[in-house]
Amino acid sequence: MKVLVVGANGQIGKQVVSLLQESDEYSVRALVRTEEQLTAFEQSGVEAVLGNLEGSVEQLESVARDCEAVIFxxxxxxxxxxxxxxxxxxxxxxxxxxxxxxxxxxxxVMVSALQAHNRENWNEQIKPYYVAKHYADRILVESGLTYTIIRPGGLLNEAGTGMVAIGENLERGMIPREDVAKTVVASLKETNVFNKAFDLVSGETTIADAVGGL
Structure with missing residues:
Protein backbone atom coordinates (compact mmCIF):
# COMPACT_ATOMS: atom_id res chain seq x y z
CA MET A 1 0.00 0.00 0.00
CA LYS A 2 1.37 3.40 -0.98
CA VAL A 3 0.65 6.10 1.61
CA LEU A 4 0.79 9.87 1.26
CA VAL A 5 1.83 11.59 4.50
CA VAL A 6 0.60 15.18 4.68
CA GLY A 7 2.62 17.19 7.16
CA ALA A 8 5.56 14.85 6.67
CA ASN A 9 8.08 17.34 8.03
CA GLY A 10 6.23 17.79 11.33
CA GLN A 11 7.25 16.05 14.54
CA ILE A 12 4.64 13.30 14.23
CA GLY A 13 4.81 13.24 10.44
CA LYS A 14 8.54 12.49 10.37
CA GLN A 15 8.05 9.52 12.67
CA VAL A 16 5.13 8.23 10.59
CA VAL A 17 7.26 8.47 7.45
CA SER A 18 10.10 6.53 9.12
CA LEU A 19 7.76 3.79 10.30
CA LEU A 20 6.24 3.41 6.85
CA GLN A 21 9.65 3.41 5.20
CA GLU A 22 10.84 0.64 7.52
CA SER A 23 7.72 -1.47 6.93
CA ASP A 24 7.45 -4.28 4.40
CA GLU A 25 3.74 -3.56 3.97
CA TYR A 26 3.90 0.07 2.86
CA SER A 27 5.65 2.52 0.61
CA VAL A 28 5.52 6.20 1.46
CA ARG A 29 5.32 9.56 -0.28
CA ALA A 30 6.08 12.63 1.84
CA LEU A 31 4.27 15.89 1.10
CA VAL A 32 6.49 18.85 2.02
CA ARG A 33 6.46 22.61 1.52
CA THR A 34 10.06 23.52 0.68
CA GLU A 35 12.86 22.39 -1.60
CA GLU A 36 15.09 21.96 1.45
CA GLN A 37 12.63 19.52 3.03
CA LEU A 38 12.24 17.71 -0.31
CA THR A 39 16.00 17.23 -0.61
CA ALA A 40 16.31 15.98 2.98
CA PHE A 41 13.69 13.30 2.47
CA GLU A 42 15.06 12.23 -0.88
CA GLN A 43 18.56 11.91 0.59
CA SER A 44 17.12 9.50 3.17
CA GLY A 45 15.56 7.41 0.43
CA VAL A 46 11.98 8.69 0.79
CA GLU A 47 9.90 9.76 -2.19
CA ALA A 48 8.84 13.35 -1.61
CA VAL A 49 6.69 15.89 -3.44
CA LEU A 50 6.21 19.63 -3.08
CA GLY A 51 2.76 20.87 -2.22
CA ASN A 52 0.93 23.52 -0.26
CA LEU A 53 -2.29 23.12 1.69
CA GLU A 54 -3.09 26.74 0.85
CA GLY A 55 -2.98 25.83 -2.86
CA SER A 56 -5.74 24.38 -5.00
CA VAL A 57 -7.59 21.10 -4.64
CA GLU A 58 -6.30 20.19 -8.10
CA GLN A 59 -2.70 20.55 -6.94
CA LEU A 60 -3.40 18.28 -3.99
CA GLU A 61 -5.02 15.74 -6.29
CA SER A 62 -1.79 15.54 -8.25
CA VAL A 63 0.37 14.84 -5.18
CA ALA A 64 -1.96 12.09 -3.94
CA ARG A 65 -2.33 10.32 -7.27
CA ASP A 66 -1.26 6.64 -7.28
CA CYS A 67 -1.55 6.44 -3.48
CA GLU A 68 -3.95 4.12 -1.70
CA ALA A 69 -4.20 5.99 1.61
CA VAL A 70 -3.65 9.46 3.04
CA ILE A 71 -2.42 10.28 6.54
CA PHE A 72 -3.05 13.88 7.57
CA VAL A 109 -6.37 8.76 8.64
CA MET A 110 -6.66 12.10 10.44
CA VAL A 111 -4.58 13.20 13.43
CA SER A 112 -6.87 15.50 15.41
CA ALA A 113 -6.91 16.61 19.07
CA LEU A 114 -8.22 15.11 22.30
CA GLN A 115 -11.95 15.78 22.71
CA ALA A 116 -12.16 17.83 19.52
CA HIS A 117 -15.62 16.32 19.02
CA ASN A 118 -16.86 17.57 22.40
CA ARG A 119 -17.28 21.35 22.61
CA GLU A 120 -17.71 21.26 26.38
CA ASN A 121 -14.16 19.95 26.80
CA TRP A 122 -12.27 22.33 24.54
CA ASN A 123 -9.22 24.14 25.90
CA GLU A 124 -10.35 27.76 26.17
CA GLN A 125 -6.85 29.11 25.53
CA ILE A 126 -6.69 27.55 22.05
CA LYS A 127 -10.38 27.38 21.24
CA PRO A 128 -10.01 28.41 17.56
CA TYR A 129 -7.68 25.43 17.06
CA TYR A 130 -10.36 23.12 18.44
CA VAL A 131 -12.97 24.71 16.20
CA ALA A 132 -10.78 23.98 13.17
CA LYS A 133 -10.19 20.36 14.24
CA HIS A 134 -13.86 19.81 15.09
CA TYR A 135 -15.17 20.87 11.70
CA ALA A 136 -12.40 19.23 9.67
CA ASP A 137 -13.18 15.98 11.47
CA ARG A 138 -16.92 16.37 10.84
CA ILE A 139 -16.37 16.95 7.14
CA LEU A 140 -14.18 13.84 6.97
CA VAL A 141 -16.89 11.76 8.66
CA GLU A 142 -19.45 13.02 6.14
CA SER A 143 -17.15 12.58 3.13
CA GLY A 144 -17.88 8.92 2.42
CA LEU A 145 -14.18 8.06 2.76
CA THR A 146 -13.06 5.17 4.95
CA TYR A 147 -11.79 7.31 7.80
CA THR A 148 -10.06 6.93 11.14
CA ILE A 149 -9.77 9.99 13.36
CA ILE A 150 -7.14 9.80 16.11
CA ARG A 151 -7.41 12.45 18.82
CA PRO A 152 -4.18 12.43 20.89
CA GLY A 153 -3.75 14.18 24.20
CA GLY A 154 -0.88 16.46 25.15
CA LEU A 155 2.15 15.62 23.04
CA LEU A 156 5.53 14.69 24.51
CA ASN A 157 8.93 14.35 22.84
CA GLU A 158 10.11 11.58 25.16
CA ALA A 159 10.52 7.98 23.99
CA GLY A 160 7.33 6.04 23.45
CA THR A 161 6.28 3.24 25.76
CA GLY A 162 4.12 1.37 23.27
CA MET A 163 1.33 1.38 25.87
CA VAL A 164 -1.79 3.46 25.28
CA ALA A 165 -5.42 4.01 26.18
CA ILE A 166 -8.03 4.44 23.45
CA GLY A 167 -11.63 5.48 23.91
CA GLU A 168 -14.49 7.69 22.79
CA ASN A 169 -14.17 10.02 25.76
CA LEU A 170 -10.96 9.95 27.79
CA GLU A 171 -9.75 12.20 30.58
CA ARG A 172 -7.05 14.66 29.59
CA GLY A 173 -3.64 13.03 29.47
CA MET A 174 -0.30 13.04 27.74
CA ILE A 175 1.29 10.79 25.14
CA PRO A 176 4.68 10.64 23.40
CA ARG A 177 4.60 11.60 19.74
CA GLU A 178 6.31 8.28 18.98
CA ASP A 179 3.29 6.39 20.31
CA VAL A 180 0.93 8.58 18.31
CA ALA A 181 2.87 7.81 15.13
CA LYS A 182 2.83 4.07 15.87
CA THR A 183 -0.92 4.18 16.51
CA VAL A 184 -1.46 5.98 13.21
CA VAL A 185 0.45 3.33 11.27
CA ALA A 186 -1.23 0.49 13.19
CA SER A 187 -4.61 1.96 12.23
CA LEU A 188 -4.00 1.97 8.47
CA LYS A 189 -5.16 -1.59 7.78
CA GLU A 190 -6.96 -2.39 11.05
CA THR A 191 -10.61 -2.80 10.08
CA ASN A 192 -11.72 -2.37 13.71
CA VAL A 193 -10.97 1.34 13.45
CA PHE A 194 -12.46 1.92 10.01
CA ASN A 195 -15.02 4.74 10.20
CA LYS A 196 -14.25 5.37 13.86
CA ALA A 197 -12.84 8.25 15.91
CA PHE A 198 -11.14 7.94 19.28
CA ASP A 199 -9.14 9.76 21.95
CA LEU A 200 -5.58 8.54 22.56
CA VAL A 201 -3.37 8.95 25.63
CA SER A 202 -0.71 6.88 27.36
CA GLY A 203 -2.13 3.83 29.11
CA GLU A 204 -1.64 0.19 29.95
CA THR A 205 -2.57 -1.59 26.71
CA THR A 206 -0.27 -2.33 23.81
CA ILE A 207 -0.95 -0.30 20.68
CA ALA A 208 -1.81 -3.42 18.68
CA ASP A 209 -4.29 -4.66 21.28
CA ALA A 210 -5.82 -1.23 21.81
CA VAL A 211 -6.37 -0.63 18.09
CA GLY A 212 -7.50 -4.19 17.43
CA GLY A 213 -9.87 -4.23 20.38
CA LEU A 214 -11.70 -0.95 19.84
Missing part, protein backbone atom coordinates in the same frame (compact mmCIF):
# COMPACT_ATOMS: atom_id res chain seq x y z
CA UNK A 73 -0.68 15.06 10.31
CA UNK A 74 -0.30 18.67 9.17
CA UNK A 75 -0.85 21.66 11.40
CA UNK A 76 -0.17 25.37 11.37
CA UNK A 77 1.85 25.13 14.59
CA UNK A 78 1.75 27.14 17.78
CA UNK A 79 3.84 30.03 16.46
CA UNK A 80 1.38 31.19 13.81
CA UNK A 81 -1.80 33.19 14.15
CA UNK A 82 -5.32 31.83 14.04
CA UNK A 83 -5.57 32.87 10.39
CA UNK A 84 -3.16 30.03 9.59
CA UNK A 85 -5.14 27.70 11.85
CA UNK A 86 -8.15 28.29 9.61
CA UNK A 87 -6.13 28.00 6.41
CA UNK A 88 -4.18 24.85 7.32
CA UNK A 89 -5.94 22.91 10.10
CA UNK A 90 -9.42 23.52 8.68
CA UNK A 91 -9.42 24.52 5.02
CA UNK A 92 -6.20 22.67 4.19
CA UNK A 93 -7.57 19.50 5.74
CA UNK A 94 -10.88 19.87 3.91
CA UNK A 95 -9.13 20.45 0.58
CA UNK A 96 -7.06 17.32 1.16
CA UNK A 97 -10.24 15.37 1.91
CA UNK A 98 -11.82 16.69 -1.30
CA UNK A 99 -8.72 15.87 -3.35
CA UNK A 100 -8.54 12.37 -1.90
CA UNK A 101 -12.16 11.70 -2.75
CA UNK A 102 -11.92 13.23 -6.22
CA UNK A 103 -9.17 10.85 -7.35
CA UNK A 104 -10.75 7.75 -5.83
CA UNK A 105 -8.44 7.18 -2.87
CA UNK A 106 -10.62 5.70 -0.14
CA UNK A 107 -8.54 5.47 3.07
CA UNK A 108 -7.93 8.59 5.17
Missing amino acids: TAGSGGKTGYDKTLLIDLDGAVKMIEATKNIGVQRF
Whole structure:
Protein backbone atom coordinates (compact mmCIF):
# COMPACT_ATOMS: atom_id res chain seq x y z
CA MET A 1 0.00 0.00 0.00
CA LYS A 2 1.37 3.40 -0.98
CA VAL A 3 0.65 6.10 1.61
CA LEU A 4 0.79 9.87 1.26
CA VAL A 5 1.83 11.59 4.50
CA VAL A 6 0.60 15.18 4.68
CA GLY A 7 2.62 17.19 7.16
CA ALA A 8 5.56 14.85 6.67
CA ASN A 9 8.08 17.34 8.03
CA GLY A 10 6.23 17.79 11.33
CA GLN A 11 7.25 16.05 14.54
CA ILE A 12 4.64 13.30 14.23
CA GLY A 13 4.81 13.24 10.44
CA LYS A 14 8.54 12.49 10.37
CA GLN A 15 8.05 9.52 12.67
CA VAL A 16 5.13 8.23 10.59
CA VAL A 17 7.26 8.47 7.45
CA SER A 18 10.10 6.53 9.12
CA LEU A 19 7.76 3.79 10.30
CA LEU A 20 6.24 3.41 6.85
CA GLN A 21 9.65 3.41 5.20
CA GLU A 22 10.84 0.64 7.52
CA SER A 23 7.72 -1.47 6.93
CA ASP A 24 7.45 -4.28 4.40
CA GLU A 25 3.74 -3.56 3.97
CA TYR A 26 3.90 0.07 2.86
CA SER A 27 5.65 2.52 0.61
CA VAL A 28 5.52 6.20 1.46
CA ARG A 29 5.32 9.56 -0.28
CA ALA A 30 6.08 12.63 1.84
CA LEU A 31 4.27 15.89 1.10
CA VAL A 32 6.49 18.85 2.02
CA ARG A 33 6.46 22.61 1.52
CA THR A 34 10.06 23.52 0.68
CA GLU A 35 12.86 22.39 -1.60
CA GLU A 36 15.09 21.96 1.45
CA GLN A 37 12.63 19.52 3.03
CA LEU A 38 12.24 17.71 -0.31
CA THR A 39 16.00 17.23 -0.61
CA ALA A 40 16.31 15.98 2.98
CA PHE A 41 13.69 13.30 2.47
CA GLU A 42 15.06 12.23 -0.88
CA GLN A 43 18.56 11.91 0.59
CA SER A 44 17.12 9.50 3.17
CA GLY A 45 15.56 7.41 0.43
CA VAL A 46 11.98 8.69 0.79
CA GLU A 47 9.90 9.76 -2.19
CA ALA A 48 8.84 13.35 -1.61
CA VAL A 49 6.69 15.89 -3.44
CA LEU A 50 6.21 19.63 -3.08
CA GLY A 51 2.76 20.87 -2.22
CA ASN A 52 0.93 23.52 -0.26
CA LEU A 53 -2.29 23.12 1.69
CA GLU A 54 -3.09 26.74 0.85
CA GLY A 55 -2.98 25.83 -2.86
CA SER A 56 -5.74 24.38 -5.00
CA VAL A 57 -7.59 21.10 -4.64
CA GLU A 58 -6.30 20.19 -8.10
CA GLN A 59 -2.70 20.55 -6.94
CA LEU A 60 -3.40 18.28 -3.99
CA GLU A 61 -5.02 15.74 -6.29
CA SER A 62 -1.79 15.54 -8.25
CA VAL A 63 0.37 14.84 -5.18
CA ALA A 64 -1.96 12.09 -3.94
CA ARG A 65 -2.33 10.32 -7.27
CA ASP A 66 -1.26 6.64 -7.28
CA CYS A 67 -1.55 6.44 -3.48
CA GLU A 68 -3.95 4.12 -1.70
CA ALA A 69 -4.20 5.99 1.61
CA VAL A 70 -3.65 9.46 3.04
CA ILE A 71 -2.42 10.28 6.54
CA PHE A 72 -3.05 13.88 7.57
CA THR A 73 -0.68 15.06 10.31
CA ALA A 74 -0.30 18.67 9.17
CA GLY A 75 -0.85 21.66 11.40
CA SER A 76 -0.17 25.37 11.37
CA GLY A 77 1.85 25.13 14.59
CA GLY A 78 1.75 27.14 17.78
CA LYS A 79 3.84 30.03 16.46
CA THR A 80 1.38 31.19 13.81
CA GLY A 81 -1.80 33.19 14.15
CA TYR A 82 -5.32 31.83 14.04
CA ASP A 83 -5.57 32.87 10.39
CA LYS A 84 -3.16 30.03 9.59
CA THR A 85 -5.14 27.70 11.85
CA LEU A 86 -8.15 28.29 9.61
CA LEU A 87 -6.13 28.00 6.41
CA ILE A 88 -4.18 24.85 7.32
CA ASP A 89 -5.94 22.91 10.10
CA LEU A 90 -9.42 23.52 8.68
CA ASP A 91 -9.42 24.52 5.02
CA GLY A 92 -6.20 22.67 4.19
CA ALA A 93 -7.57 19.50 5.74
CA VAL A 94 -10.88 19.87 3.91
CA LYS A 95 -9.13 20.45 0.58
CA MET A 96 -7.06 17.32 1.16
CA ILE A 97 -10.24 15.37 1.91
CA GLU A 98 -11.82 16.69 -1.30
CA ALA A 99 -8.72 15.87 -3.35
CA THR A 100 -8.54 12.37 -1.90
CA LYS A 101 -12.16 11.70 -2.75
CA ASN A 102 -11.92 13.23 -6.22
CA ILE A 103 -9.17 10.85 -7.35
CA GLY A 104 -10.75 7.75 -5.83
CA VAL A 105 -8.44 7.18 -2.87
CA GLN A 106 -10.62 5.70 -0.14
CA ARG A 107 -8.54 5.47 3.07
CA PHE A 108 -7.93 8.59 5.17
CA VAL A 109 -6.37 8.76 8.64
CA MET A 110 -6.66 12.10 10.44
CA VAL A 111 -4.58 13.20 13.43
CA SER A 112 -6.87 15.50 15.41
CA ALA A 113 -6.91 16.61 19.07
CA LEU A 114 -8.22 15.11 22.30
CA GLN A 115 -11.95 15.78 22.71
CA ALA A 116 -12.16 17.83 19.52
CA HIS A 117 -15.62 16.32 19.02
CA ASN A 118 -16.86 17.57 22.40
CA ARG A 119 -17.28 21.35 22.61
CA GLU A 120 -17.71 21.26 26.38
CA ASN A 121 -14.16 19.95 26.80
CA TRP A 122 -12.27 22.33 24.54
CA ASN A 123 -9.22 24.14 25.90
CA GLU A 124 -10.35 27.76 26.17
CA GLN A 125 -6.85 29.11 25.53
CA ILE A 126 -6.69 27.55 22.05
CA LYS A 127 -10.38 27.38 21.24
CA PRO A 128 -10.01 28.41 17.56
CA TYR A 129 -7.68 25.43 17.06
CA TYR A 130 -10.36 23.12 18.44
CA VAL A 131 -12.97 24.71 16.20
CA ALA A 132 -10.78 23.98 13.17
CA LYS A 133 -10.19 20.36 14.24
CA HIS A 134 -13.86 19.81 15.09
CA TYR A 135 -15.17 20.87 11.70
CA ALA A 136 -12.40 19.23 9.67
CA ASP A 137 -13.18 15.98 11.47
CA ARG A 138 -16.92 16.37 10.84
CA ILE A 139 -16.37 16.95 7.14
CA LEU A 140 -14.18 13.84 6.97
CA VAL A 141 -16.89 11.76 8.66
CA GLU A 142 -19.45 13.02 6.14
CA SER A 143 -17.15 12.58 3.13
CA GLY A 144 -17.88 8.92 2.42
CA LEU A 145 -14.18 8.06 2.76
CA THR A 146 -13.06 5.17 4.95
CA TYR A 147 -11.79 7.31 7.80
CA THR A 148 -10.06 6.93 11.14
CA ILE A 149 -9.77 9.99 13.36
CA ILE A 150 -7.14 9.80 16.11
CA ARG A 151 -7.41 12.45 18.82
CA PRO A 152 -4.18 12.43 20.89
CA GLY A 153 -3.75 14.18 24.20
CA GLY A 154 -0.88 16.46 25.15
CA LEU A 155 2.15 15.62 23.04
CA LEU A 156 5.53 14.69 24.51
CA ASN A 157 8.93 14.35 22.84
CA GLU A 158 10.11 11.58 25.16
CA ALA A 159 10.52 7.98 23.99
CA GLY A 160 7.33 6.04 23.45
CA THR A 161 6.28 3.24 25.76
CA GLY A 162 4.12 1.37 23.27
CA MET A 163 1.33 1.38 25.87
CA VAL A 164 -1.79 3.46 25.28
CA ALA A 165 -5.42 4.01 26.18
CA ILE A 166 -8.03 4.44 23.45
CA GLY A 167 -11.63 5.48 23.91
CA GLU A 168 -14.49 7.69 22.79
CA ASN A 169 -14.17 10.02 25.76
CA LEU A 170 -10.96 9.95 27.79
CA GLU A 171 -9.75 12.20 30.58
CA ARG A 172 -7.05 14.66 29.59
CA GLY A 173 -3.64 13.03 29.47
CA MET A 174 -0.30 13.04 27.74
CA ILE A 175 1.29 10.79 25.14
CA PRO A 176 4.68 10.64 23.40
CA ARG A 177 4.60 11.60 19.74
CA GLU A 178 6.31 8.28 18.98
CA ASP A 179 3.29 6.39 20.31
CA VAL A 180 0.93 8.58 18.31
CA ALA A 181 2.87 7.81 15.13
CA LYS A 182 2.83 4.07 15.87
CA THR A 183 -0.92 4.18 16.51
CA VAL A 184 -1.46 5.98 13.21
CA VAL A 185 0.45 3.33 11.27
CA ALA A 186 -1.23 0.49 13.19
CA SER A 187 -4.61 1.96 12.23
CA LEU A 188 -4.00 1.97 8.47
CA LYS A 189 -5.16 -1.59 7.78
CA GLU A 190 -6.96 -2.39 11.05
CA THR A 191 -10.61 -2.80 10.08
CA ASN A 192 -11.72 -2.37 13.71
CA VAL A 193 -10.97 1.34 13.45
CA PHE A 194 -12.46 1.92 10.01
CA ASN A 195 -15.02 4.74 10.20
CA LYS A 196 -14.25 5.37 13.86
CA ALA A 197 -12.84 8.25 15.91
CA PHE A 198 -11.14 7.94 19.28
CA ASP A 199 -9.14 9.76 21.95
CA LEU A 200 -5.58 8.54 22.56
CA VAL A 201 -3.37 8.95 25.63
CA SER A 202 -0.71 6.88 27.36
CA GLY A 203 -2.13 3.83 29.11
CA GLU A 204 -1.64 0.19 29.95
CA THR A 205 -2.57 -1.59 26.71
CA THR A 206 -0.27 -2.33 23.81
CA ILE A 207 -0.95 -0.30 20.68
CA ALA A 208 -1.81 -3.42 18.68
CA ASP A 209 -4.29 -4.66 21.28
CA ALA A 210 -5.82 -1.23 21.81
CA VAL A 211 -6.37 -0.63 18.09
CA GLY A 212 -7.50 -4.19 17.43
CA GLY A 213 -9.87 -4.23 20.38
CA LEU A 214 -11.70 -0.95 19.84
